[in-house]
Amino acid sequence: MARTTGSDGEKTEAAIREAAVNLIARFGYEAMSMRQLAAEVGVQAAALYRYFPTKEELLFTLMREHMEGLTDTWEAARPISGDPVQRLSAYVENHIAFHIERRHATHVSNMELRSLSPERLTQILRMRTAYEKELRAILRDGAETGAFSIDDTGLTAMALIQMMTGVIVWFRPGERLSITEVTATYLSMTMRLVGAKIDAYSAARAFGRAKDAVAF
Amino acid sequence: MARTTGSDGEKTEAAIREAAVNLIARFGYEAMSMRQLAAEVGVQAAALYRYFPTKEELLFTLMREHMEGLTDTWEAARPISGDPVQRLSAYVENHIAFHIERRHATHVSNMELRSLSPERLTQILRMRTAYEKELRAILRDGAETGAFSIDDTGLTAMALIQMMTGVIVWFRPGERLSITEVTATYLSMTMRLVGAKIDAYSAARAFGRAKDAVAF
């Protein structure tokens, strides 16, 4: 056998990416074999090497594009306003929405860093640091203007990111809570955590869609 | 060659556990080979099988004893008092101290769950759930007595645990902050997050050792 009827390079590559994200998220990068991945896609293992030169390059591609996606959605969602409360709200909303929508890819990006070569690890970490820097800037501005009351900006940023990203560990779509409800609760917890001095009205307004008033 | 001079079963087993925790934390369970582990201990791979029947059994033992240790330290630290603020303070302090002290073992317990067989996974998750239940009970009591102001007990418990456990990702002993300082900041953030209605004096008292007053 050789080329199969209806075979299409673009479709095959997309299928490989999707299957790889799911398999790595479920079994781990080391535990996933190229033959297992190929079987999931419906091709022979050798066919994978037409699209990705090595297994690690495949992993790196998945991670890089995930981080680029995160940066892109934040740049699109970032508000023009300088109000720290609104900026923080936008950051939290974007972060949670993005990570819930791409639970598997997030798992891969967070858990498989140690399988990257040093240079590639550095590259991914640089992207991550740049993204986290945005949050620190918001917290610093808020602390300076008095909108927030924060002990340690760096620690608070890390705590918030761990708390928000942790959603993917337990959140399952279609269960007790909707994404909107989860986001609202996390926004409320975030605002209290940073000591935001705003009332329920501002909170609802900052959240964008006015739903049941969020009590800080 | 065969038995070496000075060889001792107990010492060898302890050396295997310690080396395994470090190697798995650094490279991952799947990436660590039994030969690599044996070399780290200073024996041949076959010698490992005198102490652990399979690689997975070794992983399971490490995880089970880590969870037992966590439960044990909490039972020893758990205050008799019914005051939710004091109980929550004790929980946070114990959690952070334990996880920082055993960073590598925590990494293993959090990252390698998928390498366990279904039955063993269930067993570890049961222990974890029981431990988290303690936190939910504290939060529920605090919400009922009015000491805390909480939207969703379950969500808040998960958020707090993710936030606290996240410390091991970035904390390195001997860097900018000491364990005491980190714990104080996280206690402060926790109390604000749950809407605890207490003043700085109570906070310092709850923290046990009266250090620089913690502002909520």
Add this chain to the structure above:
DNA sequence: GAATTAATTGAACGTTCGTTTTATTATTGT
């Protein structure tokens, strides 16, 4: 419709994996 290019197969390469078996030596108990 022939030539070219794209996509894939099937088989094979050398290596490493977890694990088992057997033999050998150190230590302990008598």
Add this chain to the structure above:
DNA sequence: ACAATAATAAAACGAACGTTCAATTAATTC
């Protein structure tokens, strides 16, 4: 001193790993 036992080494097992290569067929181009 000698038997019993504990601890390890050395070698080997089959299976699986990531990857390569040559052959083959489908789609495209002219």
